Amino acid sequence: MKKLILATLLSAAMAAPALHAADYDIDTSGAHAFVNFKVSHLGYSWLHGRFNTFKGTFSYDEAKLADAKIQLEIDTASVDSNHAERDKHLRSADFLHVDNFPKASFSSTKIVPKADGKFDVVGNFTFHGVTKEITIAASKTGEGKDPWGGYRAGFQGTTEIKLTDFGIKNILGPASESIYLDLVVEGVRK
Numbered sequence: 001m002k003k004l005i006l007a008t009l010l011s012a013a014m015a016a017p018a019l020h021a022a023d024y025d026i027d028t029s030g031a032h033a034f035v036n037f038k039v040s041h042l043g044y045s046w047l048h049g050r051f052n053t054f055k056g057t058f059s060y061d062e063a064k065l066a067d068a069k070i071q072l073e074i075d076t077a078s079v080d081s082n083h084a085e086r087d088k089h090l091r092s093a094d095f096l097h098v099d100n101f102p103k104a105s106f107s108s109t110k111i112v113p114k115a116d117g118k119f120d121v122v123g124n125f126t127f128h129g130v131t132k133e134i135t136i137a138a139s140k141t142g143e144g145k146d147p148w149g150g151y152r153a154g155f156q157g158t159t160e161i162k163l164t165d166f167g168i169k170n171i172l173g174p175a176s177e178s179i180y181l182d183l184v185v186e187g188v189r190k
Contacts, residue, residue: 019106021061024153026072028055032154032186035074043175049081049090058187060153062143065119068111070185074104096168101129109133121157130168134159135185151189158182 026033035051056072077098079090091098108123121136138157146152159181163171171177 003050019066020048021059021064022153023059023190024149025058026054026056026058027152027186027188028053034181034182034184037179038182039179040175042172049079051075051078052080053078056185058185060187062070062140065113066111068108068121069106070106070121070123071190072106072183076102076104092132095168097104097128101127104128108136110175125161128168130166132161132165134161136181138183141184141186148189152186153189154184154186156182156184 017054019144022098033054035054036048037050038046038048041047051074053075054072056070058070060068076096077091079087079096079098081087081090088097091097104121104125104127106125108121112120112122114120118137118139121138122133124131125134136157136159138155141154141156144151144152160178161181162178164177
């Protein structure tokens with residue numbers, strides 16, 4: 001019964017709309033945000049991983065979605081594919097070259113509302129020393145008061161990037177040319 005009441009209260013809180021535009025810090029300290037990736041291994045299976053260290057902010061007003069903005073900075077040395085030797089290789093000059101390119105970043109330039117509450121986040125992605133415009137297909141997960149007296153908003157998004165577009169040439173064939181990023185962002189209102 002307690003679980004049912006708590007679930008009902010949380011659902012009601014998440015359904016409450018924001019009253020005005022607000023700025024949020026992405027909740028990385030509470031581990032409520034993720035930058036995950038997958039890439040094909042030779043076309044036979046998928047290699048999954050994540051970046052453990054990143055930070056960012058976003059500004060959001062449900063009534064003015066097109067005015068939203070997001071900034072994200074990723075520590076490339078924090079790559080984690082659940083295999084220490086592979087991670088060492090991923091950090092090397094063959095792939096991420098973290099000594100020369102310790103950070104990757106994303107800065108939105110526009111938000112394009114779509115049907116069914118979905119939207120595209122367009123922005124500049126700097127990775128491996130190259131900056132290119134990318135589009136993240138996104139949607140809102142929910143927003144509302146949290147049990148600690150704060151206010152949160154959560155979103156998720158996916159995008160595909162071609163490694164060769166960012167100067168990474170050491171790929172394992174055509175099936176491994178693209179990396180798929182899966183972003184889960186929960187922010188705490190400032």
